Amino acid sequence: MKPVRLPLPPEMVGARLDKAMVAMDESLSRAAIQRLIHEGMVRVDGFPARSPSQRLRGGEVLEWTLPDIKITELVAESIALDIRFEDSHLVVINKPAGMVVHPGAGVHCGTLVHAILGHCGGELSGIGGWLRPGIVHRLDKDTTGLLVVAKSDGVHQGLARQFESHTVSRRYMAIVRGIPRDRTGLIDAPVGRHPTVRTKMAVRVVGGRAAVTRYEVVEPLVECALVHCVLQTGRTHQIRVHMAHRGYPLLGDMVYSRGFVPPRQWPEAVRQTV
Missing domain, CATH: 3.30.2350.10 (Pseudouridine synthase)
Structure with missing residues (x-):
């Protein structure tokens, strides 16, 4: 089980609980959030959420627990990569259009992650989780361009801080x-x-x-x-x-x-x- 605890952003004051959570965690669909609320997995200021439509006044701390995702182990695939730079810390890849960055709903093979595993083996940061080893940022499926992949947790954290502070x-x-x-x-x-x-x-x-x-x-x-x-x-x-x-x-x-x-x-x- 993965616990999440976040303060309500100021711009979400007055919003419905489920809409606020979607904005705070774009990896979750509104339907998934509503299921979590109905199952008692969401708390507002320490109290169980009343309903998905609960209005937020501002200043609340939202907590929710994500169930463990049951997936098969990712398998490395032999997929050619256009590598523009690589050292012991990171690798820069020119992602082709049509390739999804990481596995997700309905996509279980042929992603950039599968290709990276085939290239790097176990030399990838695990901070991103089982489905996103080494992935710090993403590009849309039909977008081609440079994507930076971290080989260690330290590099992953450093890159993540740069993206968060908009210095990239x-x-x-x-x-x-x-x-x-x-x-x-x-x-x-x-x-x-x-x-x-x-x-x-x-x-x-x-x-x-x-x-x-x-x-x-x-x-x-x-x-x-x-x-x-x-x-x-x-x-x-x-x-x-x-x-x-x-x-x-x-x-x-x-x-x-x-x-x-x-x-x-x-x-x-x-x-x-x-």
Whole structure:
């Protein structure tokens, strides 16, 4: 059993308990959280939660217990990797589009984690848990780009601190539909789980987490543009949500773009400075 104890973020004051927990732990679905509440696994200020719809006044400390996940042991797979850098501490991999970073619902093989295990063997940090050895951050399935994998717990902790303090520079190139009127811009809009479609994210003024993206038009194209994006925060689907919110969705994005879509979306993590 894995206990979790977190203070309620100020932006979640007045929110439903289940919605607040989704925002606080994006690995949990709302349905899973509601099951935990009904099973008595969630406490608010030390008292059992009354219901998923319980409103939070502010200042509460939320506690919940995650049951142990019963999974088969991860098996290393012989999958070719595009390794850009490697030493005794970490490895930098150019993740291809179409590859999921780690196992999850409905995905049990062929992930980047399986490939890394085949390459590194037991030389990976275990802080991320059984399903995510060495994984410090993620890229979307259809995004290609650089991903840093930690080989030791110390390196994992150090990298995690840098991501949390936003000292890691994350830069992406993307092709967007339409040509932004301003050559450069800043999008400061909180991002949270979509209110009705749980697989999507959305700009959420209430209940969203702070998210900031800077962009620059590198080259105008025919009815689209090559854009350089810099993340100041790292929310799920952040660039995709922000550019779509501004009216310039990523070309090929099957989730946030309407109309013509080529084979895949185009964001690429071209540079990460740690």
